[in-house]
Amino acid sequence: MTAGQWLRRVGFYVLIVLIAAFLALPVLWLVFAPFDRTPTLATSLPSWTLHNFATLAQNPYALRSLGNSVLLAAATMVLVTGLGAVAAYALSRVRIPGRDGLLYGLLLLSSIVTGTAAMVPIFLLIFQLNLIDSQLGVVLVLSGGLLPAAIFIMKDFMDTTPRSYEESARVFGAGPLRILRDVVVPVVRPGIATCAVWTVVNVWGNFLTPFILLRSPEKSPAAVVLYTFYTEGGQPNLGLISAFSLLYSVPVVAMYLFVNRRYGFRFHGGIKR
């Protein structure tokens, strides 16, 4: 190896180490602080304890907010995958007039009308519907926002599944609804599963919508309650915050690993907030 090549090699690894450090440094706190007897904002190897998780269990809002997150995510997931799947199926198989324009419009809309840009009219709409501080309002708003992309993901998937199963079931005299239940659903299940995971991840991390639409901390999801933990006046309780952050993060990491292992994370559908 010449000196030049050697230098390049060293430079290559120095650059990689720098990038890895930049990426990893902020996360280290999340890994260590929850198990530290005296957590500070500094990142350090802890003197191990599970005490922080006991504090978490005693906090009246923390665990309940995780329950609220589960509730919001589950309700939105059922609504989005349920309504989205039947709509995607119909759009994939039946030539409804104006279908292509409709799909184009949906895709355009879902990227333009974001929760941020439309926060004022959405807030007012929910206000006028008397749904402020109601979890139903949050579920409806989130579902409306996620449905266009969900229909798109699932229609893409259904377009690639063969119609021959449905046709042969029909030849044997099965009615349309029966075909849907016994033939179509099993075949398109992976597409529906992908969409369900995508919806849950989106709702789980969403901060803005519940932040503006909910008032009482008993109804707020973990995203909002965690934020109030560290912005409330006084000294933030770092043991509580770190343990809560970790517990709140574990499900999304688990879902990511699941999707990654099962389907590979190389862009087949795409997952993004």
Add this chain to the structure above:
Amino acid sequence: MALATSPPTDRKPARAGADAGDSAHDDAAGLGRVRASAFVVPALALVAVFLVFPALWTVYLGLTNFRLTGIAAAHPRVVGLDNYANALGDPDFRNALWLTLLYVLGSAVIGQSVLGFVVVWLMRDAPRAVRTTLETLVMLAWILPSSVVSFLWIAMLDRDAGTLNALLHTPGVAWLITHPLLSIIVFNTWRGTAFSMLLYSAALDGVPPTQLESARMAGASGWQQLRDVVFPHIRGHLLTNLLLISLWTFNDFAPYLITAGGPNGASETLPVFVYQTAISDGRLGFGSAISLLMLLINLVLAVGYLRLLRERRP
């Protein structure tokens, strides 16, 4: 709120040909048009009420002096284009617009895009373990909930105990107060590099290895290979990527979680500005006018993106 993000090349070709010819094979389950419509309507109704209507309503609201409390709450009055005139004359609004531009340019167009490409380019012939580690770290920053990552950065940039000050031996520097905009730019670069990495990684797979090989044989340097072989192949992906990450960064509310726009509006991007004026201060009419401007900027970016998508999918 969300977007299907398959890069154009991964999509299946449109079935235009099949649709035109044999309509008998359409509707394989014998659903019929009426039932098919009944399948589509509930989803569309939900989208219409909670997505389309708010967007259209903004147009009207922006022309009124709607407020959350007081006289204007009960009897809003149409004030015409006053809100827009006020916005353009408002130094706070112009400041927010300018900061948003810097935020998008700094963290998306430069930060995420460059870092994403560098990671992909470096990982080409890195050992598998290194590659997996780096990619996992990038993905982790992307998938963690925003309230969590915001606090991680608050902790890292803390004045007294923050890791950054410990590393740089600069005790007592309050980064979020002295460099608020730079802080959120670096934060968002860290946060969103994953998308660029995934997209460029898919794009580089499409560059024919033989062309790279012959460029290398001809003695082209790394930079020349990039410019003459790689870039022409990934130009479409590059544009797609820039449009999408700009759109997302433009609508990003995470700065609020870290700096809440402060100190003194020094990191108040447009989303934070809208939140502060409309929801916190209750100036809903004025806030709606700003919202409409945001929706229009989104529209421009999204139409650009869909154009690209169509061009590459004849």
